[in-house]
Amino acid sequence: MRLSRRGLLLGLGGVAVLGAAGGGAFELVEHEVLPGKSRLDEALGRCDAKAPAGTGVPPPPAITGTFHSARRGQDVNYALVYPHGHERGERLPVCLALHGFGSNGAAAASTGNYPALVGAGAPFVIAGADGGGGYWHPHATDDPLGMLVDDFLPFLGRQNLDVDRVAVAGWSMGGYGALLCGLTYRDRFRLIVASSPAIFRDYADAERVNPGAYDSADEWDRYDVTARAREFAGLPVRIEIGAADPFAPAVRRLRERLPDPSVVSLSTGCHDGRFWDAVAPAQVSAIAAALA
Template sequence: MPARLPLDHPPGRLMDRRRVLLLGGAALGVGVAGVGVWRAFADGTDDDGFELIPDVPLGDERLEQRDSAARGKPVDFYTAVPEGHGDGKGLPVVLVLHGASATAADFPRFGFGRFLTDAVRRGVPPFVLAGATGGRLRWEPSGADDPRRMAAEELPAWCAERGFDTSRIALWGWSMGGYGVLRLAERAPAAYRAVAAFSPAVARGDAVFADAAKLAGLPVSLWCGRQDGFYAAVRELEGRIPGAKAAYAEGAHTRRYWNTITPAAFDFLGHTLSPAGNSRPQESPSAR
């Protein structure tokens, strides 16, 4: 049986960073990334915006440890089901790829389970979130460590074990994970229903630009703050991806900004994953 980290924080109350560090490190033996991060891929720890997390109940939110053959090590495996939907059996899946200064152990602190419950309460078709710790390799393989293969093969298999509907999978990531979800989709576009990328850490000359045409026909939505260092590159990438939609607003490369746009992304993801999602016209994620 996989080791499970108890997430016993009550509705309306967030686990503080100290508790996440203690539980993620001591209980699981897996450390959370510290402050010495790649500046270009920072996860906004200087401006967290926790007050923007909806004050709604959690559903079934779990943090377990799984052995990843692709990464050659145990990894944290996170799942969240919206409140009122039991253990999530039969629900489609959004795979979550984190940025460089985060791990899956941070997802409860980021309020993902509460954003999910809030989305469903607003009428978004229900889905589950699932993610695992991928290190800082830009979700690219490096020697025997292959977080991309973990995301493409092992994450769906772990989700299927839980009874989730892995015939309907979408992708969501931010910063380094935003780059990661785009690359994952470019390599197997038929495997996914949609891609949502927040402030993807991309640069001209990246493979993500060269393979952008492979995303034709796949609903892709990009978000980026105008004060973000990746803003110009994201604008250029939008033009390379056939049919991509994008939203640009005031904001930097921070969790505060990402928390403001998470509701719009969950609306986009939930509707594209719904049974009628393939026939639903892709709309702009928000005002430009």
């Protein structure tokens, strides 16, 4: 039996003010005025992104270590994942993997099951580095964006990797970071892949959701990718996001302003690993083609 809207709400223990009349309360949850949207999305099947069947091959292990970043003013942890059949020291192209808020480079290097998906036909190395929680843009005392290009890529070059053939992929905060990489270093990346990019609608929205993501309104203005949407003209970019993702409204607004809105794809999914696993095979294929 199909549940009514009120029935769904009564089944969601986290939703407050149930006495506010079923339809009205549903709309408040739907627009995140009341808590419980994530549970509502689950109940309605909005998070049911269809991940492909596994390859049956375990992912290769990561090589971890540290390098010194002048841009960040500290030693930075990194993780490299070489595809099966390839070893450290081989000259392979690189895909930088940018982690989300509260995560790290080692986790980014395995997000979306990328390591198990990189094939032998067009192999590349997945490289993740710790970027902190500052949304990948430069701050007064920390520059994770500059670290990627001025410190990490030269370090990777010293490992004999082909840093003339580089892509960048990121998830959530890292998806935003990937877009910022493309805008800042226009000729550096052969493909820019942003999964569920954490794009805010305005500075007040950023402060409400993640205080500290931007040090000031002026800093927000400098690194607002939506305001700079026209600058994406000519850049090799693809953006994927779940239709039920809380950042989807801001990404839709970005799409409306892009020179080529078709680079943005919205499909069933939420802001979670299920969605990232579902879109990963096509992303890995596109990265391999771009780096071949």
